Amino acid sequence: MGVVVELNDGAVRVKNPTLRDVAQLAGVSIATASKALNGRDHVHPETRTRVHEAARLISFTPNALAQGLIAGQTGTVGLITGDLDGRFSIPILMGAEDAFGTGKMSVFLCDARGDAIREQYHLQALLSRRVDGLIVVGSTTNPRPSLGSDLPIPVVYAYAPSLDASDISLVADNEQAGSDAAAHLVKRGRIRIAHITGDAGYLAATDRATGVEIELARSGLTLVGGEARYGSWTEDWGRRATQQLLAEHPDVDAILCGSDQIARGALDILREAGKIVPDEIAVMGFDNWEIFTSGARPALTSVDMNLETLGRAAARRLFAAIDGDHSGGIQKLPCRVVVRETT
């Protein structure tokens, strides 16, 4: 039995309460208390209520740890991220929590900070804690090394795919997203569309640009200046590239930007140049990062990568893998255009 502690106000509290304490308080057998709490067998509703009330009174919670050891599953998963500001990993965590059911599965979040040694430390710790599976969130969308195929538990790679094609990877479909964005601008009657984007070393940048060009070609269009303008994912690059673009092609009627930050830089320069958005020129971002889209003048149309949906899908694939479905490969999930005032 748990230790009975008398509180200042004369009330009695049970420290480290056990199932026996609950049963005693509810006036039932231990077996009945157990059945009422785990819900697996039939117990009279009134008895069930009494047992739950007793458990609540003495703050008794079943020992999931011991149950897990017996069942061979712990109800825990590890989420290893390399994402320093949580911008990608938190929505993915939220999606996973939703798919798992709040509180049903608990998630260890480890931040490897882009450091392979730190990642290994976290991995070993998670294995020793007997997590049922792992979700690995990349720090960029670029393919990343596999954790290996000899792990005792399934792994799902989210946001960035694994370099090993036999691993399970779920990523946003950046090429399709580029096409959808271009299609949105074409539908708005734009015909002289420029594309200012980030570092060409990121697949997200080149995949999106490919999608844009494919979609424009469908309408017989090409990018203003003949190609995408690669730089960095910053407002500063958005400003510099837009200045150059206006000097070279003053008749441009839409700028599709590879990130919301680049789009904010573009909007700054257009405002200073006296160009009216969207009447004279449309602007569109990527990522749909609310802090940048809502603060923009006017509010910025953007492409949402649906990261919560990605997190939910990753959790479901992990469940399937835990249940034995190890079919690997890269699954691409659709993005969506969120229309605001700039288009």
Next chain:
Amino acid sequence: MGVVVELNDGAVRVKNPTLRDVAQLAGVSIATASKALNGRDHVHPETRTRVHEAARLISFTPNALAQGLIAGQTGTVGLITGDLDGRFSIPILMGAEDAFGTGKMSVFLCDARGDAIREQYHLQALLSRRVDGLIVVGSTTNPRPSLGSDLPIPVVYAYAPSLDASDISLVADNEQAGSDAAAHLVKRGRIRIAHITGDAGYLAATDRATGVEIELARSGLTLVGGEARYGSWTEDWGRRATQQLLAEHPDVDAILCGSDQIARGALDILREAGKIVPDEIAVMGFDNWEIFTSGARPALTSVDMNLETLGRAAARRLFAAIDGDHSGGIQKLPCRVVVRETT
């Protein structure tokens, strides 16, 4: 013994390896293998290396879960946050990871999303997983309800304090931060300082404003317009308030903003009004949120809330509480001014 699996390349792999497998492979007794792996007793260095090599070969990791059950501690803590975008919780998580030692303590991250019922679900799940302690990260800096004093494990409240003064709370010292910011502007020779800040319903806003006014009074100064200008934590409010300020007090020589977003709005309007920053007017933000400070024109001076330090301190206080030191109260940690080009 674990299940021996023959791989395609003829190599042999042990599935669900046990300590017995490690001992057999290393040619030592189970007791020696255990000693070599847990490092608690003296084992010849050569033997230790052989055992570790054997464990590595068959991917054996000690079962931290079973060890935890025996030791009465699990080496896990729960971090419950209400912070939707991870802006505050991720730096706090990183600080906690550093204090715990990477991989030594694993952190369950749960996102309650500002929902008390969801928080209770997470809390019950964490208790059932027998975490050694909890860190609760508020979604704002405002005091939040206590999880109660009858929990079987210690709780540390970080970022937002608990309403219960006997709980352990660690927060950023917003009043001191306001004073430090004002002192920085005064040191730069500014004498007509305005304060544009967020929602007056946030203690962070009113505490910072109090600190600013105390520090200005020390130099015989008062705020331009006589008081802080409260609004919302947005760029849009920064723009509107700055327009109004310039109309009412065209001779203002510094704007201290309650957030980096407000400061970005202020910079927009000053640029459009032809005011040169920092020559004619200085601008300063709060939070030191890199995506806003580095993209600003010019780069924005800001106050950093030292959230990683806060996370490390919270982890240390939690360790102390696990070891029996339950002395409660609100501990305030210092912030720091990060000087860039706007002051």
